[in-house]
Amino acid sequence: MKSIFTREHRMADLVLSDYNLLPIINRFGIRLGFRDKTVEQICKERNVNSEFFLAIINTYINPDYLPDSGLINVPVNSIVDYLQQTHRYYIEYTVPEIERLLSLLLKSSNTQNLHLIEKFYLDYKVELIEHIQNEESQVFPYVLNLVNDKFRKVNYSIHSFEREHTDLDEKLSDLRNLIIKYLEPTYNDNFCNDFLLALQRFEDDLKDHARIEDKILVPVVAKIEEELNG
Amino acid sequence: MVNGVVIVVHSNDIIRKGLASIIRTIAGIRVVEHTSFAGLDFSANDILGYLLEPNMLNDFRKLGGICAKSKPKGIIIYNGSKIDGIDLPFIETSFSSERIIEFVKNILSNSRSVPDNQDNELSSREIDVLKCVALGMSNKEIADRLFISIHTVITHRKNITAKLGIKSTSGLTIYAIMEGYIEPSSIDIRG
Structure with a gap:
């Protein structure tokens, strides 16, 4: 298990430990230029709940890390906001970037297998966007309604939003496997490597996103439902 | 803990029944006894491992016992003592029941499957x-x-x-x- 970060750690050290944390930090509106400030100081300045911030960072670094039940106190709005920022990052940056790399790769090698891989990716993208839209239009509004209007009668539960994330990151891993094992070697090495690395980063991020929904959002919302119904 | 079937194949009744009765005491494990490979379905998917007589090993390989299909977690050989040249775990005559139980548990709870010698070509x-x-x-x-x-x-x-x-x-x-x-x-x- 890698180290767990606390409020007293310097933000700069946190970033230095793993650059993959940068896009995650950005989702909180936190940007570089930390000097020697601690996590607590920066979070205060940007009006970020440091407990939630650390839970997200630590879950990312250690997939097995489970935030303790104290997290129940994190405002649901912050969790939803973070998840929405993540979606925006996927749609505005990750997906176009993967496509840019894929089109470079396609230009370097015009084989049938590569076109099949493109097809697989494009179908996957449709599915991904449908999934994101479903969360944005169904799941998040339900959750926000629940916390903002506690007197509403609750007829269904967060558990009914069975996620399809597993399926989504499974397909990314299939994509990687197909490329690594079955591509004819007529492509440009550097383009292909960049494409694979981008896929890998995306897969990791998606897995993390799914963990946050399962381990943070769902339990917190389930507890609110319980209080309302009980 | 482990759950599934261990197949004990041995032509000697005393040895086979003895081994089977010891292994049966492990929680979650079912033991099936065979005197030979006749009628044995290697592709059943709840097979955890095999316990074999040493001279059966060649037939076992030929018949497809070690393949991606079944992926047994362990193959154990019963013999009076260890035989050189076979890189598989051995249960020896001198083992006590407790030692056999520990030994089997250890091998079967190992999450790594037996590496198959065949490649991953589809049948x-x-x-x-x-x-x-x-x-x-x-x-x-x-x-x-x-x-x-x-x-x-x-x-x-x-x-x-x-x-x-x-x-x-x-x-x-x-x-x-x-x-x-x-x-x-x-x-x-x-x-």
Whole structure:
């Protein structure tokens, strides 16, 4: 298990430990230029709940890390906001970037297998966007309604939003496997490597996103439902 | 803990029944006894491991006991003492019951499967199933088409995924086209 970060750690050290944390930090509106400030100081300045911030960072670094039940106190709005920022990052940056790399790769090698891989990716993208839209239009509004209007009668539960994330990151891993094992070697090495690395980063991020929904959002919302119904 | 079947194959009744009765005491393990490989289904998917007589090892390999299909977690040889040149765990005559139980538990709870000596090439039956999957058929339709049970279809699909490392139906479809098993025109790739 890698180290767990606390409020007293310097933000700069946190970033230095793993650059993959940068896009995650950005989702909180936190940007570089930390000097020697601690996590607590920066979070205060940007009006970020440091407990939630650390839970997200630590879950990312250690997939097995489970935030303790104290997290129940994190405002649901912050969790939803973070998840929405993540979606925006996927749609505005990750997906176009993967496509840019894929089109470079396609230009370097015009084989049938590569076109099949493109097809697989494009179908996957449709599915991904449908999934994101479903969360944005169904799941998040339900959750926000629940916390903002506690007197509403609750007829269904967060558990009914069975996620399809597993399926989504499974397909990314299939994509990687197909490329690594079955591509004819007529492509440009550097383009292909960049494409694979981008896929890998995306897969990791998606897995993390799914963990946050399962381990943070769902339990917190389930507890609110319980209080309302009980 | 472990759950599943351990198959004890030994021609000597006293040894086989003795080993079986000791291993049966391990929680979660069912023991099936055989005097030879006749009638043994290596592809059953709840097989955890085998306990064999040393001279059966060659036949065992030839018959496909160590293959991606069954992926047993452990193969243990029973013999009076360790035989050089066989790189598998041995239960020796001198072992006490407790030691045998610990030994078996240890091997079976090891998450790593026995490495198979064969490569990951699909069998012809698996290719039949793969083609049907790629054409978008359901398990029921595949079972009817190939005259096998749905259970067998599921087992084949599991083995295909284990061999190829591809889990989704659409991924398998792409693979089937790439490898020329089906025509690109014959499918709708989404799924």
